[in-house]
Amino acid sequence: GAGVSQSPSNKVTEKGKDVELRCDPISGHTALYWYRQRLGQGLEFLIYFQGNSAPDKSGLPSDRFSAERTGESVSTLTIQRTQQEDSAVYLCASSLGTGGGYGYTFGSGTRLTVV
Amino acid sequence: AQKVTQAQTEISVVEKEDVTLDCVYETRDTTYYLFWYKQPPSGELVFLIRRNSFDEQNEISGRYSWNFQKSTSSFNFTITASQVVDSAVYFCALSEAYPGNTPLVFGKGTRLSVIA
Numbered sequence: 217g218a219g220v221s222q223s224p225s226n227k228v229t230e231k232g233k234d235v236e237l238r239c240d241p242i243s244g245h246t247a248l249y250w251y252r253q254r255l256g257q258g259l260e261f262l263i264y265f266q267g268n269s270a271p272d273k274s275g276l277p278s279d280r281f282s283a284e285r286t287g288e289s290v291s292t293l294t295i296q297r298t299q300q301e302d303s304a305v306y307l308c309a310s311s312l313g314t315g316g317g318y319g320y321t322f323g324s325g326t327r328l329t330v331v
Numbered sequence: 332a333q334k335v336t337q338a339q340t341e342i343s344v345v346e347k348e349d350v351t352l353d354c355v356y357e358t359r360d361t362t363y364y365l366f367w368y369k370q371p372p373s374g375e376l377v378f379l380i381r382r383n384s385f386d387e388q389n390e391i392s393g394r395y396s397w398n399f400q401k402s403t404s405s406f407n408f409t410i411t412a413s414q415v416v417d418s419a420v421y422f423c424a425l426s427e428a429y430p431g432n433t434p435l436v437f438g439k440g441t442r443l444s445v446i447a
Contacts, residue, residue, distance in 0.1 A: 249434055258422065258439035272434070305374065319366070320435060322376040 220323035241310030337438035354423030362428035
């Protein structure tokens with residue numbers, strides 16, 4: 217597509233429920249990143265995918281968080297047993313490759329509220 | 332380890348004033364990339380500039396200019412004659428080139444408010 221698409225744009229869930237967030241990267245972009253942005257804070261790296269390589273999961277805050285990517289297309293970020301501290305905007309970005317030589321294109325994010 | 336520091340949490344200026352947003356970075360690599368992104372109230376991050384560590388030439392794009400100084404590990408961003416539409420959160424970010432595949436590390440951002 218023309219840009220990075222994320223869905224849903226907003227999600228309200230009850231504490232303890234599982235949620236799935238979706239990201240459609242720009243066609244042809246081999247790298248895909250997930251970041252979390254808590255209210256008034258900077259961007260916190262969660263995970264990234266590059267082609268068929270094993271994902272870098274070093275930023276995932278707990279084992280309740282997981283992500284998958286099908287080939288070089290759609291990615292889903294799953295949060296199990298959500299906690300109120302998980303409330304944040306989850307941003308997805310894609311780029312032509314990894315490494316700083318490539319700029320990232322960000323989606324509009326999914327605002328997750330855990331009540 | 333990589334680190335980006337944006338010491339200014341919030342800045343408020345009157346329209347038409349010039350404003351400089353500071354960014355200081357830490358890296359052990361000699362090859363790296365620096366970025367600035369703008370996040371308007373709508374929430375989507377907008378790419379502004381990318382600079383590699385071998386290019387210290389300052390850059391100007393309209394009312395925006397960037398001052399890259401390796402000697403002080405800084406990559407500051409200046410908006411000349413600020414406008415209300417410049418109101419946003421601005422993020423500085425860093426990526427190391429080696430060993431490669433390192434995601435962008437962002438500063439905490441500076442919230443700029445331009446008052447009419």
